[in-house]
Amino acid sequence: MVMFSVSHGELFRNGESIRISTNFLPSRHAPDHGVDLTYIPHHHDFFELVVILDGEGFHHIGETAHSVFRGDVFIIPPSVPHHFQASHLRLVNVMFRGNVLEPYEHELRQLPGFTALFTLEPRERLEGRRKGHLKLSGSRLEEVERLIHHLIREENSRAPGHSIMAAGLFFQLLTVLAREYQRLSTPEAHRILTISSVISALESQYPRRWTIKELCVRANLSPSTLRRHFIRAVGMPPLRYLAYLRVEKACELLTQTDLTMLEIAEKVGFQDSNYFARQFRRYKGLSPREFRRITRRGVSTRAP
Structure with a gap:
């Protein structure tokens, strides 16, 4: 075809x-x-x-x-x-x-x-x-x-x-x-909206120190059910998705600002620059410093 x-x-x-x-x-x-x-x-x-x-x-x-x-x-x-x-x-x-x-x-x-x-x-x-x-x-x-x-x-x-x-x-x-x-009331729509409400909370408050317990209360789901529905929806568990969001926001700051690694880490919700660097490499395949150097030369990079 x-x-x-x-x-x-x-x-x-x-x-x-x-x-x-x-x-x-x-x-x-x-x-x-x-x-x-x-x-x-x-x-x-x-x-x-x-x-x-x-x-x-x-x-x-x-x-x-x-x-x-x-x-x-x-x-x-x-x-x-x-x-x-x-x-x-x-x-x-x-x-x-x-x-x-x-x-x-x-x-x-x-x-x-x-x-x-x-x-x-x-x-x-x-x-x-x-x-x-x-x-x-x-x-x-x-x-x-x-x-x-x-x-x-x-x-x-x-x-x-x-x-x-x-x-x-x-x-x-x-x-x-x-x-x-x-306003949809079907069971499937309700399931999708429940997970959407968690995603919306994470996306709008990504620097916050979220816990699984808080997310379960928001969704009114058990940890195992929340994890299962979340993986089905976005392909990864909630806190891993939160780390992914933080890395994406960090990419913007690395490209658009002159903030230090520690300042960026704290701004997006990571508690120290070493943990930030490990998570960044996990999702992007290179360190934050390497990412900044490459992108500021006008060469794009993509997550693995």
């Missing part, structure tokens, strides 16, 4: 970070169309927010296929192979680069519904589970449709200040969807 790849450079114009389109399936585009690959297996290096407005069909993602219906909402992360199959399907794709979230990412990460929708539910979907997905109906779907249509109008108008208006509508849309996810 031919797999097409789409980069943000092919899609976003003039440095923009948000692009939105309405698609109807079956598509009228030829298979070799450069950008609109809705019904052709492809992947891309940006995020895609999908809202199903009408009809029904199948969404193939990775090695699995899920039925989709009016009101379904889900996120497709970068580098995930996917395509749609349907005889009648109307959907909206809001495509955006990860950096567009930066102005309000800290606030968004404090919403368990955001973490659930953007981080945990996509992983569940990719692994063949979808009972915890977001589905809108009635006035909720109408509200989201109105926001989307306003966003499309601003993007198409090219009027002065249209990018500011589009960004405002985009963040409003994300917040509405995060709140809606938090």
